[in-house]
Amino acid sequence: MQTIPLGAVPSQSLSVKLAQQNCGIHVHQKSTGLYLDLYVGSELVMAGVLCRDRVYLVRQAYLGFSGDLVFVDTQGEEDPEYTALGTRWLLQYLGESA
Structure with missing residues (x-):
């Protein structure tokens, strides 16, 4: 499992290498939740996916992404908000063997 570094800002983009895949991740807060x-x-593998606590984001290998992404609330079981990204809510990469 690998933690992807996020900051507590409402809209952010980053590049990260995950299992030999050059990935671009964009996270943005809307009034209805956090989206990735x-x-x-x-x-583009997927767009506008609602982020929930401990719910896998990709879930389908045919999308062309090896592994999966998941947000984890380290202080409870609430869905992520930008205000505590990187501290309370962590974005985790799980490889195919996880």
């Missing part, structure tokens, strides 16, 4: 977009290379 995922790119592998220049290919």
Whole structure:
């Protein structure tokens, strides 16, 4: 399991290498929740996925992403909000063997 570094800002993008995949991740807060977009290379894998506590985000291997992503609330079981990303809510990468 690998923690992906996020800051407590309402909209952010980062590049990270996950299991030999060059990934782009965009996280943005809306009034209805926190949402995530995922790119592998220049290919969009998924867009506008609602982030929930301990719910896998990708779930389908046919999307072209090896492994999965999940937010974990370290202080309870609430869905993530941008205000405590990187401290209370961690974005975790789980490889295929996890």
